[in-house]
Amino acid sequence: MLHGCVLRPPAFGATLRSADTAPAEALSGVNVVCDGAFIGVVAPTSAAARRGVAAIEAAWDRPPQPGTEELAGYLRSHPIDGEGFSAAFRHEEGDADAALAAGPVRLAAHYTAAYIAHVPLEPRSAVATWRDGHLTVWTGTSTPFRARRELAEALGLPESQVHLIVPDYGGGFGGKHGSAVAAEAARLARAAGRPVKVQWNRHEEFHWGYLRPAALIDVASSASASGELTGWTHLNVNSGAVGIASPYRVPHQRLVYQPADSPLPQGSYRALAATANNFARESHMDELAHETGADPLEFRLRHLPDDRLADVFRAAADRLGRPLRPGAPAQRDGTGAGIAGGMEKGGRVATAAEVRVDADGTLRVGRLVTAFDCGAIVNPDSLANQIEGAVMMGLGGALFEAIDFAGGQIRNASLTQYRVPRLPDLPEVEVVLLDRPDQPSAGGGETPIIAVAPAIANAIFAACGVRLRDMPLAPRGVVPLAAG
Numbered sequence: 001m002l003h004g005c006v007l008r009p010p011a012f013g014a015t016l017r018s019a020d021t022a023p024a025e026a027l028s029g030v031n032v033v034c035d036g037a038f039i040g041v042v043a044p045t046s047a048a049a050r051r052g053v054a055a056i057e058a059a060w061d062r063p064p065q066p067g068t069e070e071l072a073g074y075l076r077s078h079p080i081d082g083e084g085f086s087a088a089f090r091h092e093e094g095d096a097d098a099a100l101a102a103g104p105v106r107l108a109a110h111y112t113a114a115y116i117a118h119v120p121l122e123p124r125s126a127v128a129t130w131r132d133g134h135l136t137v138w139t140g141t142s143t144p145f146r147a148r149r150e151l152a153e154a155l156g157l158p159e160s161q162v163h164l165i166v167p168d169y170g171g172g173f174g175g176k177h178g179s180a181v182a183a184e185a186a187r188l189a190r191a192a193g194r195p196v197k198v199q200w201n202r203h204e205e206f207h208w209g210y211l212r213p214a215a216l217i218d219v220a221s222s223a224s225a226s227g228e229l230t231g232w233t234h235l236n237v238n239s240g241a242v243g244i245a246s247p248y249r250v251p252h253q254r255l256v257y258q259p260a261d262s263p264l265p266q267g268s269y270r271a272l273a274a275t276a277n278n279f280a281r282e283s284h285m286d287e288l289a290h291e292t293g294a295d296p297l298e299f300r301l302r303h304l305p306d307d308r309l310a311d312v313f314r315a316a317a318d319r320l321g322r323p324l325r326p327g328a329p330a331q332r333d334g335t336g337a338g339i340a341g342g343m344e345k346g347g348r349v350a351t352a353a354e355v356r357v358d359a360d361g362t363l364r365v366g367r368l369v370t371a372f373d374c375g376a377i378v379n380p381d382s383l384a385n386q387i388e389g390a391v392m393m394g395l396g397g398a399l400f401e402a403i404d405f406a407g408g409q410i411r412n413a414s415l416t417q418y419r420v421p422r423l424p425d426l427p428e429v430e431v432v433l434l435d436r437p438d439q440p441s442a443g444g445g446e447t448p449i450i451a452v453a454p455a456i457a458n459a460i461f462a463a464c465g466v467r468l469r470d471m472p473l474a475p476r477g478v479v480p481l482a483a484g
Contacts, residue, residue, distance in 0.1 A: 011408030082259030099231025103222025118175030140169025240273025338458025346442030
């Protein structure tokens, strides 16, 4: 077996102008593979293969690319039609514009969610070998049939001649779909006539694995003088339509998802776009409850036609065991509680959060209580583990995970610069399971992530009166108290 490494662009959108491979070919044991714009190296060791790629003298054309600061304007000005999960979506009931104009209580707010990375501890890897025109690949992919189809198309083979073996491959979280690294190993192995292993390093994993899409979300709402929801509009730019439908009763509504030409590669992530859409909706419901003077839990329950979702809200609030309504400014002691919930993939979830915001803005999340209804529970311990994992993963996106980029390059593409939750970050996590033996079972791996961020955001508001509408909420661990 040989080890392979691929020549990659210095930035997203860059195209190869020329490449001098002679310096790499002069290295002992190194063989260069050129297949159109695809250039790679095979060698006896991974280190030798990487030295070979580093020796190639390549020239690239790099078009201008937006960075973190320009992202919002870029996404709004570059709409596309999209397809599949990224297809544009529009749903209207009643006359939302008239309801918003007539409502005695009106509210409009803008919410965002950053690009974030999957950050599996195990980067993508594959081993490929050819025999008698048949390709066999060992690789970590969550979508083996899709990967086989993609490999067959890329290599000009019938699917019957592509054999895919999926060993245990560690973390995926929606990030290991398709056949990217498998195709690289297959092309190198075909040219070398030997089995070839390709394993991405951490820099490649950040840059050339796709990201959770960034989101721009505009929500407007109206309520009657008695506090009944009358109108609602929800516009999501870029991240997706999953989770955009509201579980709350509102007679006039407009829901729109507008795909955009993302400057960074993006794709599936745990719960897809439901995390961003629920963050915006549940934050906004909390804001509207405050505007109408209602208790945040009571306000939600009043508008919930789904009894199962109402039950998980009650269960989370009961287990938390403290008031959710923010006190008057003079009564605040720096602690606060918030709640959020939603429906996704057949499950119902509610998370209640307890936080402390110190006088200097330092944020501490003390407790997260998640109540979950996935229908009939088959294995309570396994389900609780799935929920705890989703909650911990959601904590990172809620508080501090964000891709920083400029000029087509990610500026924090390492685990020393990109912060994921570590043990000292974890609060007390409690799980409340609501068994519904009369209902079909739904999965527990994704839905519990969607309520973490809005529950924390709502708790921060209760603690200090500051409303944070951007994920991550506190990337440096500090709430900007001046914003209150």
